[in-house]
Amino acid sequence: MNPMLKYGHKKLYIDGKLSEAADQKKFEVICPATEEPIATIAWANQVDTQRALIAAQEGFEFWSQLPLQERLDWIDKLRNKLIENEELLRSSIMYEMGKIWEGSGEDFTSIINSLQYYSEEIKKRNDIAIDDKEGTHVHHLKQQPLGVAVAFLAYNFPLLNLGFKLGPALAAGCSIILKPSEFSPLSAYIIGELCQEINFPKGVINIICGDVKEVGIPLCESKIPRLVTMIGSTETAQKLIQQSSKTSIKRYSMECGGNAPFIVFEDANMDLAVNTGAALKIGNSGQICVAPNRFFVQESVINDFCDGMVTKFKNAKIGFGRENKPDMGPLTNEASVEKVHSIIIKAITQGGELLFGGRPIEGTGFYFEPTVIKLDNRAEVLNHEIFGPVALIVPFKTKEEAIALANNTDAGLASYVFSENKETLNYFADKLEFGEVQLNGVKYDIYLPHGGVKNSGIGVDCSTYALDDYLIKKRVSLALQ
Structure with missing residues (x-):
């Protein structure tokens, strides 16, 4: 590790553990204000991507079956850990983005608020009764976790974007693979370190970054993810949809560019x-x-x-x-x-x-x-x-x-x-x-x-409506004897 790097070297977070990339490859994170390297990160390849996918599937099987209050206790534990490390997280954003200090506060507050908000909002998602017009059945609509989510994040708000995906995914009972932008991956990798420190349930959160061919395309083409979500450009969204629809039908939630x-x-x-x-x-x-x-x-x-x-x-x-x-x-x-x-x-x-x-x-x-x-x-x-x-x-x-x-x-x-x-x-x-x-x-x-509408996206970030992307609605009908 280069002792001159302000933040040293950061590892992938997969299956509850920090690890180097399978081929030991590293990537320099550059501060745009100084043009100097501030950290290196483990740079994932296809082997790491497959590890993350398998871990996320196993993590979902555990997390989705965990009683709601236990899930919320873990989310609260993570939230408190982030609050304890506000200075570190905000500083990392300031350096990886060249962002002003006040701007880093918006990033940090957003992820904290997201974890809190969705922990409260998920409690309101109860079964919904459906009237039977003929009086022959009793119906209700169950809302259950969708599955593994893959989130591709834009560079402009590293933790805000991460929080917009992590909050509803965890609250809904989904596991998630987070792929931060290579231009601002540092704060996301630090989140991985903090998850390990509190022994967050393995496989539920996975954080990797790497080349499109080694990470992006394999994540999309895998049959494991049930949701592909993104914050980025319209062009990137189109590519993700094309790549991910080759092998299976998936859901999409994408906030694309604006004009x-x-x-x-x-x-x-x-x-x-x-x-x-x-x-x-x-x-x-x-x-x-x-x-x-x-x-x-x-x-x-x-x-x-x-x-x-x-x-x-x-x-x-x-x-x-x-x-x-x-x-x-x-x-x-x-x-x-x-x-x-x-x-x-x-x-x-x-x-x-x-x-x-x-x-x-x-x-x-x-x-x-x-x-x-x-x-x-x-x-x-x-x-x-x-x-x-x-x-x-x-x-x-x-x-x-x-x-x-x-x-x-x-x-x-x-x-x-x-x-x-x-x-x-x-x-x-x-x-x-x-x-x-x-x-x-x-x-x-x-x-x-x-x-957005038109070419600015599918689905919604923020609000209770974001939970809909991470939940399935299952109709259960009981015939009356």
Whole structure:
């Protein structure tokens, strides 16, 4: 082990044990703020993947039969262990993502809240009686654990994404294999260490990371998983569905990419709209699936909105570390910088007016200037999810035009509308083709359903509805003699 690595070396967590990869392969985790390695992780191959699948199946057979209260006691024990290690977990997120310290708190709180929320919510899932119209039978609907779940996680919120899957899976009685992103696997591997420390029942939670051919495809093609769940891009979701449907019929719960519209009317509270829009683009360096991608602003106030965004971005403190208290950190890797930069160049080529920013920040780290571009609504670049701190601002005249512009996308995750007119808000709540419509503000929490329509996903994360993906509904009918 390299003594210079801040977090040393982390092992796979399979069948209740920490272990090296079968071929001893390791992978370096790089801090995007410093471009220096901070840890190595065991890098799984097909042998490890098969071990995880078999362990998860055996873990499910135990976990699903465990009395509910015993399951909840174990979940509570895990939750308490995570709370004891808040500093370690938040620090690991800050370094693996270059995330600001306050942002790491959102990650940590999300997994804690998920474990707590689903422990309470599963108690409400009782058998449901079904009336028999002819009076010949008694029927009831039983809700039982589905089976092994495989979860592919995005890099942007390492523990939030993990928590959104782990909470409902454990509460429902499912075992799970967690495959974190190779760009932010450190905190997930630490969760494995903490599971081992409390002797969490073996096979119930398994954490591995590796190449697509060695881990991703074998997990999908196996007949063992009953659910494939993911947070990531639409393209990745399509590949997972294709791969996993070759050998068996599985369930899917997938939160895919977004192309969120942010619509501002001339009667809106301009300070509120600017503050909200800027915060969503600066937060996590714009690497949020629900971050506004396209800002549609009524033309009579577009200059005011643009000026407000430029001021916010100019004043944003960019950096790394707890003591520095930055507002925004770096992007995740060099490829992200190149992608964001190419989108900006494309926007300017398509007639966009660069009002602020537009370039990678020179020096160490994958930093990018928060950017404001004003452009025409016909620009093709509006079809691309940015996943970076870039605001593309487009004018509109009427609410009908705004609806047409907003819905002109294959994505359908989040949307935002700012207006003081109740009729306008109701109109957009009805007409917007998105899984979430946020009016005059933003609210996310574990009890609120989070999901998309069109190419933005299948199923729901958060809320009681997420449990439905991990439970089967079995009808039992008793004939009356």
